[in-house]
Amino acid sequence: MERAYYVTTPIYYISGEPHVGHAYTTIVADVLARTARTFRPTFFLTGTDEHGQKVANAAAAAGKTPQQWCDELVPRWKALFAEYEIEYDDFIRTTEARHVEKVQRVFELLREHGDVYLGKYEGWYCVDDETFWLESKLVDGRCPTCGREVQWISEDDWFFRLSAYRDRLLAHFERHPHWVRPRSVYNEMMSILVEGLDDLSISRTNLEWGIPIAGGGVIYVWLDALLNYITAIGWSEDEARFHALWPAQTQLVGKEIARFHTLIWPAILWALGEAAPELVFAHGWITVDGQKMSKSLGNAVDPFALARRFGPGSMRYFLLREAPFGGDFSYSEEKIAQRHNSELANDLGNLLQRTLSMLQRYRDGMVPSTPASSEFAERFAPLPGKVRAQIFELRFREALESVWELVTALNRAVDERKPWVLHKEGRAGELDATLYDLCEGLRWLAVLLHPVMPERMSEMWRQLGSPGSLHEDWTLALVWGKLAPKTRTSPGAPLFPKIELEAQP
Numbered sequence: 001m002e003r004a005y006y007v008t009t010p011i012y013y014i015s016g017e018p019h020v021g022h023a024y025t026t027i028v029a030d031v032l033a034r035t036a037r038t039f040r041p042t043f044f045l046t047g048t049d050e051h052g053q054k055v056a057n058a059a060a061a062a063g064k065t066p067q068q069w070c071d072e073l074v075p076r077w078k079a080l081f082a083e084y085e086i087e088y089d090d091f092i093r094t095t096e097a098r099h100v101e102k103v104q105r106v107f108e109l110l111r112e113h114g115d116v117y118l119g120k121y122e123g124w125y126c127v128d129d130e131t132f133w134l135e136s137k138l139v140d141g142r143c144p145t146c147g148r149e150v151q152w153i154s155e156d157d158w159f160f161r162l163s164a165y166r167d168r169l170l171a172h173f174e175r176h177p178h179w180v181r182p183r184s185v186y187n188e189m190m191s192i193l194v195e196g197l198d199d200l201s202i203s204r205t206n207l208e209w210g211i212p213i214a215g216g217g218v219i220y221v222w223l224d225a226l227l228n229y230i231t232a233i234g235w236s237e238d239e240a241r242f243h244a245l246w247p248a249q250t251q252l253v254g255k256e257i258a259r260f261h262t263l264i265w266p267a268i269l270w271a272l273g274e275a276a277p278e279l280v281f282a283h284g285w286i287t288v289d290g291q292k293m294s295k296s297l298g299n300a301v302d303p304f305a306l307a308r309r310f311g312p313g314s315m316r317y318f319l320l321r322e323a324p325f326g327g328d329f330s331y332s333e334e335k336i337a338q339r340h341n342s343e344l345a346n347d348l349g350n351l352l353q354r355t356l357s358m359l360q361r362y363r364d365g366m367v368p369s370t371p372a373s374s375e376f377a378e379r380f381a382p383l384p385g386k387v388r389a390q391i392f393e394l395r396f397r398e399a400l401e402s403v404w405e406l407v408t409a410l411n412r413a414v415d416e417r418k419p420w421v422l423h424k425e426g427r428a429g430e431l432d433a434t435l436y437d438l439c440e441g442l443r444w445l446a447v448l449l450h451p452v453m454p455e456r457m458s459e460m461w462r463q464l465g466s467p468g469s470l471h472e473d474w475t476l477a478l479v480w481g482k483l484a485p486k487t488r489t490s491p492g493a494p495l496f497p498k499i500e501l502e503a504q505p
């Protein structure tokens with residue numbers, strides 16, 4: 001099987017309703033997957049993390065069994081992803097048999113290979129992050145990640161010999177300086193490695209809501225969760241399929257869980273004889289007034305309401321355009337409206353509308369014949385390759401800035417060549433060439449922006465009357481002059497109607 005582009009999101013811990021942060025990571029994965037699908041086999045996995053103390057507590061508080069609780073919430077996640085035009089290839093739930101049986105197999109293998117041993121765990125546990133902490137790591141006696149109270153745990157648990165993998169991890173980090181990005185996260189993980197690693201407790205004796213271990217107890221929820229990336233793609237079941245996908249090219253995580261994905265995850269994989277992922281990219285947080293958005297802080301924004309208000313396309317565009325991927329950024333409705341109105345409604349939407357109405361007026365709505373030469377052909381020939389490279393380097397903001405060079409150039413062509421003057425003065429050849437360039441440029445934009453705004457760009461494609469598919473390989477689709485003369489356009493409603501924000505008090 002041909003090696004595929006395999007991209008994953010974290011599986012989402014299902015202790016409450018989804019917020020816009022969950023949509024963010026999944027949109028990024030979707031943009032990568034949609035771009036990859038134009039030229040190679042692709043697999044995009046997301047899902048839900050359903051075991052653990054916190055889920056059990058949330059379910060109990062709601063008077064439900066944990067399974068009922070999860071069954072009722074999973075459709076909310078799926079609805080959120082549908083709302084944001086996300087097309088995953090698989091959605092794994094850690095309560096599914098296909099996952100459970102393989103996690104148990106992993107545990108047996110680790111036991112057979114001597115990678116786990118039975119010991120006593122005594123220490124602190126943060127239920128919110130499902131994380132064990134050494135006393136020395138606590139901050140004022142609280143969880144160093146979320147600042148919540150931790151609880152004392154004393155039980156006989158299974159331990160994974162993580163410390164035995166420290167040297168191999170160090171060597172891997174040194175040999176692959178870009179496998180963890182951004183650099184700040186790489187450096188942070190390196191300093192943990194240099195300090196040293198303790199063995200990891202991978203079972204919970206006094207918890208029932210988890211994957212059972214023969215002989216008692218359940219698997220620690222983090223080990224259970226990490227394994228989804230391989231259980232979903234046929235590990236130990238379908239070797240051909242598994243090796244066509246693994247190791248993953250891109251694993252997206254939030255920076256608060258980078259430690260699990262870059263220190264524990266590769267060690268577990270090596271213990272199973274598998275390779276580490278090629279890239280773990282830890283992104284920053286969407287903040288509201290500088291605070292991480294979360295349900296428990298009460299500042300989480302309803303992502304369904306945002307999509308309805310601004311449109312999923314505009315939301316996707318905003319999330320990728322607002323800040324370099326990797327860093328934190330502050331969200332506000334004003335900022336979303338501003339980008340929607342100036343960049344999408346003015347720069348792009350108006351360009352389409354003006355072009356199609358001039359075409360209607362001067363050429364009966366039909367694309368004129370291909371000009372002998374175009375200043376755009378040479379200038380923008382490298383653009384698709386550049387944008388694609390920027391997308392796969394996860395530099396989405398720069399990719400959109402690159403695309404906007406074409407938007408700007410087309411708008412400038414309208415202002416400078418003044419088609420209405422060309423028409424008035426009867427300069428038919430020049431008018432044809434200008435209108436052709438505008439239509440061809442818009443066709444390019446629909447292709448280049450389709451991964452970011454799938455539905456809106458399909459509509460733009462429809463208005464342009466373009467035959468063929470938006471999913472074609474860019475190297476074939478984006479050849480200047482490919483747009484066929486006499487293509488009949490069909491103008492429609494504005495792509496991005498302006499949004500009025502109520503005046504702030």
Ligand SMILES: [Zn+2]
Nearest residue numbers: 126129143146
């Ligand atoms: Zn915590």
